[in-house]
Amino acid sequence: MGTKQLSGSPEDADLRRADSLAREIFSDVANKWALLIIEALGEGTRRFSELRNEVEGISHKMLTQNLRMLERNGLVERTVHPVVPPRVEYTLTEPGQALRVTIDGLCDWTHRYLGHIDASRHRFDA
Amino acid sequence: MGTKQLSGSPEDADLRRADSLAREIFSDVANKWALLIIEALGEGTRRFSELRNEVEGISHKMLTQNLRMLERNGLVERTVHPVVPPRVEYTLTEPGQALRVTIDGLCDWTHRYLGHIDASRHRFDA
DNA sequence: CTGAATCCGCGGGGATACTG
DNA sequence: CAGTATCCCCGCGGATTCAG
Numbered sequence: 418m419g420t421k422q423l424s425g426s427p428e429d430a431d432l433r434r435a436d437s438l439a440r441e442i443f444s445d446v447a448n449k450w451a452l453l454i455i456e457a458l459g460e461g462t463r464r465f466s467e468l469r470n471e472v473e474g475i476s477h478k479m480l481t482q483n484l485r486m487l488e489r490n491g492l493v494e495r496t497v498h499p500v501v502p503p504r505v506e507y508t509l510t511e512p513g514q515a516l517r518v519t520i521d522g523l524c525d526w527t528h529r530y531l532g533h534i535d536a537s538r539h540r541f542d543a
Numbered sequence: 544m545g546t547k548q549l550s551g552s553p554e555d556a557d558l559r560r561a562d563s564l565a566r567e568i569f570s571d572v573a574n575k576w577a578l579l580i581i582e583a584l585g586e587g588t589r590r591f592s593e594l595r596n597e598v599e600g601i602s603h604k605m606l607t608q609n610l611r612m613l614e615r616n617g618l619v620e621r622t623v624h625p626v627v628p629p630r631v632e633y634t635l636t637e638p639g640q641a642l643r644v645t646i647d648g649l650c651d652w653t654h655r656y657l658g659h660i661d662a663s664r665h666r667f668d669a
Numbered sequence: 670c671t672g673a674a675t676c677c678g679c680g681g682g683g684a685t686a687c688t689g
Numbered sequence: 690c691a692g693t694a695t696c697c698c699c700g701c702g703g704a705t706t707c708a709g
Contacts, residue, residue: 439653440599442660447649449573465691473566476683481692491663502690503689512656519648523573526645527565530638534568537617591671602703607672628670629709 445490450475450483452520455509458493459517462508492516571616576601576609578646581635584619585643588634618642 445451450472457463457471469480484507487493492513498504509517571577576598583589583597595606610633613619618639624630635643 522645541615
């Protein structure tokens with residue numbers, strides 16, 4: 418993630434801070450579960466239990482954990498309906514929607530090169 | 544990653560196989576190091592040691608490990624020059640280049656919403 | 670320089686139980 | 690139903706060593 422050359426300059430400090438922040442965000446977002454959750458939320462607002470079902474294979478813990486993280490970063494909005502039983506809904510914010518677009522690109526890529534990759538794997542395992 | 548409804552149908556078998564394969568690929572690719580390596584290779588052919596320096600913070604082990612994985616999936620081509628000392632170069636294949644484009648999108652997204660996210664975090668931590 | 674292999678600590682992440 | 694907390698194990702990943 419190319420920020421240019423860095424020197425010991427005076428106000429390069431904030432450049433470096435921005436850079437480390439970028440890497441931090443990148444690390445948060447560039448992980449399997451976060452991406453799959455956002456992709457699921459791309460379909461529209463979802464409840465906790467719905468996500469649990471739609472994001473196949475995710476554990477209770479990972480779901481809450483990633484949702485908190487996404488909420489903290491402002492990619493997901495969490496709205497609690499004060500009813501019983503509790504009803505909590507998650508939606509993508511505008512930044513979240515924007516991110517979703519690029520994730521869609523990733524999904525498209527995956528499907529486009531599925532065969533390509535599968536072939537390459539078999540070739541490699543020999 | 545939406546493959547539609549699945550039933551116990553006859554030839555849905557390969558649909559399910561394709562799906563699990565897609566998830567597998569997705570898991571391979573949707574990880575910090577793999578993405579950063581591909582991003583680095585986007586600049587052009589790189590040697591092992593160059594990648595080691597450019598992908599900041601990656602360990603020797605993680606680099607080789609991810610390079611093997613990327614090579615296996617056919618995203619990266621590895622060419623060995625029979626000289627001493629050894630010279631090994633890595634380049635993106637066409638699928639790798641295609642993937643790089645979407646990763647660039649991810650990087651752009653990160654920088655565009657940097658401030659947005661930073662603000663959201665401070666709000667959340669209260 | 671590139672890379673495989675080994676050792677090992679720490680934390681990711683699953684399972685379970687418990688609140689509101 | 691949604692969320693937190695606890696226990697605990699397995700495996701990721703760093704450091705180091707050896708080979709080509």
